[in-house]
Amino acid sequence: MLKQRKLKSIGLYRRALVAGLAIAILGTLPSFRLMAAKYYRDDPMAVEPETQDASRVTPWTIDLFYDLLLNLFAHPGTQPGSRAQNVNTIDEVPNSSWFTNRILARPLSIDEAVRGPLETNGPAAGVLTVLRAKSEGAAPGFTLRDTAGETWFVAFDPKSNPEAASAAAVVAMRLFWALGYHQAEYQISSLRRDRLQIDKSATFDPVSGKRRPMTIHDIDPVLAKAAQNADGSYRILASRLLPGKILGGFKYFGTRPDDPNDIVPHEQRRELRALQVFGAWTNLVDIKALNTMDTLITENGKARVRHYLLDVGSTFGIGANGPREWFEGYEHLFEKDKALKRMYTMGLYLQPWQTVKYQDNQSIGLFEGDRFDPLVWKSRVPAAALLQADDDDTFWAARRVMAFSDDMIRALAKTGKYSDPAAEKLLADVLIKRRDKIGQAYLTRINPLVNFSLDPSGVLKFENAAVQAGVVKAASSYAAAWSELNNESTVSRALGETKGSDRLTAPQGLPQTTGAYVVAEVRVVDSAYPNWAKPVRVTFRRLDNGWKLVGLERMPKESVAQTLARGIPAGTREPVAGL
């Protein structure tokens, strides 16, 4: 009996082993993972998790020249064509150390936009103590400490274009803050030489490279290049020292190797891709790693890297040292085909930048809206993230640009403190014109339906972003193909199709059990825009009290019907968003 029991147990043992082995092997196969649920219980995420301690991230210096060569000629980053990987399942960018949802995501008052990232009123009154000076380079200036103990970097407007660079910096800072980027605090203030004193420990780096104690005369060459007011004072752009440890900039491709939380390649981050649109709007041509900054901060007891977009003052029509090059905004620094054509034709191969007209205003420079075409706008140096911007990225960005009202734009232009009212008006007028052109260009390129909701009775409501923005007149009608999704197997079952003018009622048989998923693929019928016939796919999860939007794919590769026709379970072909 004992032997028989032993033998029987051996048989069981063997069967258990085989089963266990099969499970183990299956568990390692990718196909097994593909059968995982499409939506998690915490979808859609509102905040991008940063779970690891980043205290070991070390400062680095990105070489300007190498970065320029790499981006101009080597085309770094993954191949274009992939969906942004940091969007959540409803195609939005969660808040993160890169980005904070502000305009469009929530009501943003004009007062709040005007306040922007400012936490102070600028350098405090009284003596300013100079800590360092930078007399050479693109933006000469110096670092000083005010009587409140705050540290500021001070830069000046060039004599040729007084007010231009400082105004651009403070206006653009607010625009980009409202758009969602982390911004340094920039303030316009004034300075007199007799208000300055040199810190006892201040040092100066002359051309020789031999650091020495600073004297008051070391700042004179900086002041000599600066535009001076009639009363002898100087208008300054004061930039407040960023909180945390300075780590150096971030690249527009790849990830920072030593930041464990930085797992999405930067060229696949939507908020960086969106700079193709935001850059076009504001003419932020100088997009490069050197104009960014990472800092190491501590939040909730954890060390994290925060990413800043800096030097957004290289916007509108004037650079830090004077007028822009004519081609900026229209061409990269080097484009082989255009260069060869210009060479062969002795320069007769003309481009728009050679004939576009600008209003003559020294404080605004080469910035106009009449011939501006957002679809052809280019940064000076190609940046991988911008090159990879897809239609859903630019649509996402354009909605944010369109969320700036005329009044808000005019209020922000006022913060530039232009002494010439015409300059302020020109800046606002051009921003409004360019905003409208961005809406026209990007809100019409793909199906523009937004703000989906499904009420408990099965009525699907939504809005048309292009109509909302006044870019087009109301579309005639809409249609939706409905299906039920098995979230675990990701297999769909068709439920039927419905049509309507501004809202759509689900067909009979909509599942009512908690945890059920229903998919609607909504398209515009009879639109003047053929791309609007391609559906937006929205997915709702049934809760106790109604339906919750958990999925939105603006550019699904194929419809559920097409997938079913091929016999492949829906969901196995569509990549789940990275977050």
Added chain:
Amino acid sequence: MGPDRRSRITVHKQMLRFQSVRRYATLWSIFLVSGVLLAQAPPGVQPSSREESIAAQQAEKARTSQPPQPDKAERWIQRAEQTFLIDPSGFFPSFDSVYRGGGLTLGAGYRRFYGDNTFWQVRGLYSFSNYKLLEAATVSKDHLDKRLTFGSRFGWRDATQVAYYGLGITSKEADRANFRFKETYVDGNAVFRPVRWIPIKGSMGYEFWNIEKGTGDFPSIEELYTPQTAPGLGADVGYVHSQISTGIDWRRSPGYTRSGGLYEVTFHDYHQAGGAGIYSFQKLNAEVIQHLPLLRETWVLAGRARMETTLNDNNLIPYFMLPQLGSGDTLRAYATDRFRDRHSLLMNAEFRWMPALGWDMALFYDAGKVTSRRGDLNFKQLKSDVGIGARFHSINATPIRIDFAVGNEGWRLVLSGGPVF
């Protein structure tokens, strides 16, 4: 075989089988555990939430992350920047010419600062034509709110095969002879700019010209020429050389510009040191350069007119000190020092267009003449050439210029490390 024995054998077989199954089971257990562990590994883990999924990826990166390291290309570029652009002290490559016509020249120097922007340096140059230069200098910049620069230098150079074709614009190409000179010089110089666009330059120094037999493929000068056809032939001359110049310079930079101009006059006094002073003379140079941008600098019309004239008609001016034409920045299709005489007139015109930032193309026309009498400085009997060129430049320098020029005496390819004007 009795039943007991059979039974024992069966049991024994079962035991053997049991043992082998046990080994088999142990083996499979190990495999199973490995499989389970593998299944638990991050790629195969089944997170229950999106946050878990991301946390797993971040934890994986935390395990493998390394401090950033520049790759090989980046390190190489950083080293080059450090050497050429950033660190002003120490050894540096020197891209300069020993003397016109010396051909491709390589050089290096060593510099040390002893003030904010004050340094001394030594450098040496050597050309493929065996031209040599050794020079020690000190330069002090950025005085008086960056308005004043001054310096001093002491040097020696050896030019082994300088061309001489005889005097005048009608000299023949076939009459080329060579001479060699060794010049020792010491001077002090200063540039003062009361305003940015008005440079006032001055210098004073001593230079000694030791003339020797020429080397190279052509006859030495004394074999073909006499003191009548080559004034000062056989003389070694020392000069106290003073010069002063002033003008208006509103170009963006002398090294590269697409707009602005230069209008400058320079007076030279060459006072023979020692001897009877028969070789003393004065010279006046006048130069006008204008750049006219068209359609947002799509094209640039650029022109230069330059006159060099010696002032003491009765004095003897050694042949090697005479104004000359012919070289990569005067008459580009003509050999270096092709024409020499007491006075010269040069005109250059360029039509430039810009295929890309940092890359210009140019069609050009050069014309000029040398004369023995100032009154003959007119537009008759001009030597001229035409050509096409490419230039690669930065904001303020033109490190590469390639010009192809065609004239009456054939064509020439000019490779230069500076602008033509």
